[in-house]
Amino acid sequence: MRQTRRSLFAAGAAAAAAGTLPSTPVQAQAPAPAPTQAATGNVIFCHPDGAGLNVWNAIRMVTVGPDGRTNWDRLPATAIYLGHMKDALTGTSHGGATTHAYGVKVQADSFGQDGNTPIAGASGFQGSIAQEAMARGKAVGLVQTGAAYEPGTAAFVASTARRNSLEEITRLVAESGVPVHLAGGERWYLPRGTQGRFGEGARTDGRNLVEELRAKGYTLVFTKEELAALPPTATRVWGIFAHDHTFNDRNEETLAQQNLPLYVETAPSFAEMVQAALAILSRAPGGFLLVAEEEGTDNFGNVNNARGMLEAGKRADAAIGVIAEFIGRNPNTLMLTTADSDAGALQVLGPRAGSGGVTPGQPLAERDRNGAPLDGESGTRGVPFIAAPDRNGQRLPFAVAWASVSDASGAMLVRGIGLNSGQITGVMDNSEIYRVMHRTLFGAA
Known part of the structure; x- marks a missing residue:
């Protein structure tokens, strides 16, 4: 059943309390053309x-x-x-x-x-x-x-x-x-x-x-x-x-x-x-x-x-x-x-399991081959993050690599x-x- 705007807002409010996303993301409106004199x-x-x-x-x-x-x-x-x-x-x-x-x-x-x-x-x-x-x-x-x-x-x-x-x-x-x-x-x-x-x-x-x-x-x-x-x-x-x-x-x-x-x-x-x-x-x-x-x-x-x-x-x-x-x-x-x-x-590294050390449930290396620090779910040497399901129901692993501690x-x-x-x-x-x-x-x- 299609959700109304009010129900979507309620979903957003519930997500606010939980610190998570609404289960159905809000539907955005089309941008208005830029006027000569801005409204x-x-x-x-x-x-x-x-x-x-x-x-x-x-x-x-x-x-x-x-x-x-x-x-x-x-x-x-x-x-x-x-x-x-x-x-x-x-x-x-x-x-x-x-x-x-x-x-x-x-x-x-x-x-x-x-x-x-x-x-x-x-x-x-x-x-x-x-x-x-x-x-x-x-x-x-x-x-x-x-x-x-x-x-x-x-x-x-x-x-x-x-x-x-x-x-x-x-x-x-x-x-x-x-x-x-x-x-x-x-x-x-x-x-x-x-x-x-x-x-x-x-x-x-x-x-x-x-x-x-x-x-x-x-x-x-x-x-x-x-x-x-x-x-x-x-x-x-x-x-x-x-x-x-x-x-x-x-x-x-x-x-x-x-x-x-x-x-x-x-x-x-x-x-x-x-x-x-x-x-x-x-x-x-x-x-x-x-x-x-x-x-x-x-x-x-x-x-x-x-x-x-x-x-x-x-x-x-x-x-x-x-x-x-x-x-x-x-x-x-x-x-x-x-x-x-x-x-x-931050960069996401998500190669196939076994091709770069990003294997579900297996601790990551401390660093990538070029020396970049790697993070998993619990930080250094943690297991990879697991993405939410894709359109085929697969949940794929990924690591996070860092280039710096600065902006x-x-x-x-x-x-x-x-x-x-x-x-x-x-x-x-x-x-x-x-x-x-x-x-x-x-x-x-």
Whole structure:
């Protein structure tokens, strides 16, 4: 029986709770032709950090099989993403986020400015697109599976000379005035010696940002149950779901030794955060901008944890399903999704059993013949991953090879759906992300 849009959205919501995909991926709508004068509406920028095309290929294999299609696959608009910086060929998380937020190509070591120099947005506004949206009466939400200081969201509201100024960045984010913020990072909200829900604070200025946020009228939530129990009248919500990130970004062997899960079990998944943020922001009379980042795809890639990378990717795809369902009911909304770099440069190796050492149930070699590290289900020397069934019912094995523990200039795509998604086409520079978002929020610049 064909599922309705509502039942598909329910499937996406259920997948959000489980951190998995809907059993039937959402059906994407055809992209609208690019108008001369862009229609205006809401914008959702979904950023699975570090997830290049190779990562999405692996996610497809483990979730729906090589012949299946993920929610990301079904997005109708596609462009090739160019992520180089002003002074580097490979994008950085903080430089890339700054370019997305301002529409200006900056130095790689930039956080909300160009190195040490303040910048204006490409529109001429003295601030980021998020700050311009708030100044023009739109609601802004930031969703982050990492800590609040992570640049994929923080660079939209914070500017600093140093990426590692975690105390300062968290303060700037807390002072930003965004009505919805969901992330981790409690340790930088609380002063040293103050015990929070997840551990002791680390601030050196004596400020308690949790209490300051409460005094400003925010509802504070700390678990997925508290997030789910928000009243429908909530308009200003601040979620803090972990001491640092909502995931444990270490390699497989370290996680096993310390008996740690990939993700903090009390924290909401990326899809649950996105769904909650959309429920709040969609009530804003002037429209909204939502910037949402799954940071686990980047951090697990940078420690060469293939199992963590794939889990983070599944969670990102579940969130894309939730967003696509939202756009099906709210067609005046654009979603763009991309990554600014390729974390660890993951590659899938899936030769026939016996031809390259990828045999089901048999431990992999520690390295490929050229020296590249190999990962299986439990990490180094683990057994191969097994893909979901293909169209013939076969479940084929594969290994993950890593080129680096750094970010790489891999194959990144911009994908999209909804209002003005026809503008996502051809080859797009990283600065063009801002321009498409700006046209959709405010009309042609």
